Amino acid sequence: MKILETALPGCLLIEQPQFNDNRGCFRELYVQQRYQAAGITEPLLQDNLSLSGKGVIRGMHFQRQQPQGKLVTVLSGKIYDVMVDIRPTSRTFGQWQAIELSAELPQQLWIPPGFAHGFQALADNSLVFYKTSSYYNAQDEGAFNAFDPQLNIPWPVKEAVLSGKDSQAPAFQQVFNRGR
Numbered sequence: 001m002k003i004l005e006t007a008l009p010g011c012l013l014i015e016q017p018q019f020n021d022n023r024g025c026f027r028e029l030y031v032q033q034r035y036q037a038a039g040i041t042e043p044l045l046q047d048n049l050s051l052s053g054k055g056v057i058r059g060m061h062f063q064r065q066q067p068q069g070k071l072v073t074v075l076s077g078k079i080y081d082v083m084v085d086i087r088p089t090s091r092t093f094g095q096w097q098a099i100e101l102s103a104e105l106p107q108q109l110w111i112p113p114g115f116a117h118g119f120q121a122l123a124d125n126s127l128v129f130y131k132t133s134s135y136y137n138a139q140d141e142g143a144f145n146a147f148d149p150q151l152n153i154p155w156p157v158k159e160a161v162l163s164g165k166d167s168q169a170p171a172f173q174q175v176f177n178r179g180r
């Protein structure tokens with residue numbers, strides 16, 4: 001397993017070994033001991049799965065009191081995954097990074113607690129599996145608008161599909177009451 005640092009401290013791109021043979025392939029998605037040794041020490045408590053058609057944007061989401069670290073794996077299709085640093089004392093507060101994850105490559109993304117997260121599906125049937133370090137709590141959820149001009153995230157698919165909730169999400173500055 002190869003761990004690659006990203007531009008945002010704490011966010012990691014993980015390259016996993018994949019074993020191919022005449023039947024197909026095999027890959028371990030999470031081995032607690034190994035991930036803890038790689039610095040992902042949070043217990044991963046919940047597993048989530050979402051399926052999206054091309055153009056779907058989910059985000060930008062976070063939890064306030066119980067921030068969720070997320071270990072993201074794409075099982076089919078391809079996504080443009082975006083993380084935004086919302087740790088109040090971070091020197092990269094308000095900065096974002098995007099990484100493409102495809103089911104064709106044995107990669108994962110670790111987004112630690114303290115980041116907002118969202119993605120756009122770049123292909124139909126994009127199946128995204130992610131483990132989280134704290135439980136989902138609808139009352140604790142926060143969101144800001146994926147099209148916030150301050151962040152200016154260049155979502156690759158122009159015909160975007162969002163939930164009603166996400167399309168009405170407030171601006172980044174309105175949520176955090178400060179700029180970058």
Ligand SMILES: Cc1cn([C@H]2C[C@H](O)[C@@H](COP(=O)(O)OP(=O)(O)O[C@H]3O[C@@H](C)C(=O)[C@@H](O)[C@H]3O)O2)c(=O)[nH]c1=O
Nearest residue numbers: 048050058059060061062068070117118119136137163
């Ligand atoms: C996220 C989540 C949603 N739900 C429910 C609430 C709602 O009825 C339905 C769909 O919820 P949402 O519209 O919030 O789903 P979605 O937009 O896919 O939300 C997810 O987006 C990505 C980017 C993340 O990072 C996740 O943490 C999560 O916020 O599923 C749960 O029961 N448990 C969960 O953990």
